Amino acid sequence: MPGTVTGQLDFGYPWWLSYGHLAVFALAAAVLLLGYTRKWSKWPMVLLGVLALWSGSVFLLIHFGVDINGQASLPTQSFLRSGTGQVLDLGAGTGRSSIMVLTSRPQATLVASDLFGDSFERHFGPGDTPQQRLLRNLKAAGVDQRASIVTADMRKLPFEAGSFDAIVSCYAVDHLNREGINQALAEAARVLKPGGDFLLMLVANDRWAKFAFGPVLSHGGTRGSAWWTARVQEAGFQVLEEGTSPATLYLLLRR
Numbered sequence: 001m002p003g004t005v006t007g008q009l010d011f012g013y014p015w016w017l018s019y020g021h022l023a024v025f026a027l028a029a030a031v032l033l034l035g036y037t038r039k040w041s042k043w044p045m046v047l048l049g050v051l052a053l054w055s056g057s058v059f060l061l062i063h064f065g066v067d068i069n070g071q072a073s074l075p076t077q078s079f080l081r082s083g084t085g086q087v088l089d090l091g092a093g094t095g096r097s098s099i100m101v102l103t104s105r106p107q108a109t110l111v112a113s114d115l116f117g118d119s120f121e122r123h124f125g126p127g128d129t130p131q132q133r134l135l136r137n138l139k140a141a142g143v144d145q146r147a148s149i150v151t152a153d154m155r156k157l158p159f160e161a162g163s164f165d166a167i168v169s170c171y172a173v174d175h176l177n178r179e180g181i182n183q184a185l186a187e188a189a190r191v192l193k194p195g196g197d198f199l200l201m202l203v204a205n206d207r208w209a210k211f212a213f214g215p216v217l218s219h220g221g222t223r224g225s226a227w228w229t230a231r232v233q234e235a236g237f238q239v240l241e242e243g244t245s246p247a248t249l250y251l252l253l254r255r
């Protein structure tokens, strides 16, 4: 379980990812009620019922399964079992993955790195500078004293070889093209100490994601675990553990 966060976190993912299905549910339920009072014929009522059932169940799945705008838990307790060391977050964004690690591993320190470019704004929209938004969340989580923020392209990292005890990357490497993925994984292997852990979390276009989002959530997620396993092995990693949670594939790697 992650540690307690007392401040107000704002990860900034679009509202519809968290509440879009609830809005559809409310609309379908309202029209269903109207149809009932006006005695509409059977088929429109059945269709509205199916829509309400689908959107309501997806909302609950999202709320309790992914909760992309809420605090994340480590998908595996095997990551950084020692509990200490310097961790690198590749593509930290507004801090969800960094906070996941720092609250679960209270002795660890972390470098939250991101390109803070177009991709950041595409995900999180405009606002204060990306670094300010990230820092605000780190402070709200009470972990800012153990974190530093570095602007860096994960395809060419500004760190010495073997600088980190562990690496985490959530929903970020899968934004890159094939060449970028190879570069980022090679860079991760270079800056990680031998024997260090790399927790790689990717968007998976699994049955759950298809049920909830249909074609909206493609996101490189058509690549399955075999594809990613081949890429990480080419980069020199060994796969220690693999698992899934709704819309997510994770690989725990060791260099």
Ligand SMILES: C[S@@+](CC[C@H](N)C(=O)[O-])C[C@H]1O[C@@H](n2cnc3c(N)ncnc32)[C@H](O)[C@@H]1O
Pocket (backbone or CB within 6 Å): 090, 091, 092, 093, 094, 095, 096, 097, 098, 113, 114, 115, 116, 117, 118, 119, 120, 121, 123, 152, 153, 154, 155, 169, 170, 171, 172, 175
């Ligand atoms: C979907 S967000 C994930 C943020 C965070 N890891 C999380 O779990 O919420 C993807 C992040 O990857 C970053 N990113 C994309 N390409 C990058 C690159 N080449 N180098 C570093 N960061 C990159 C984007 O700026 C964005 O913040």
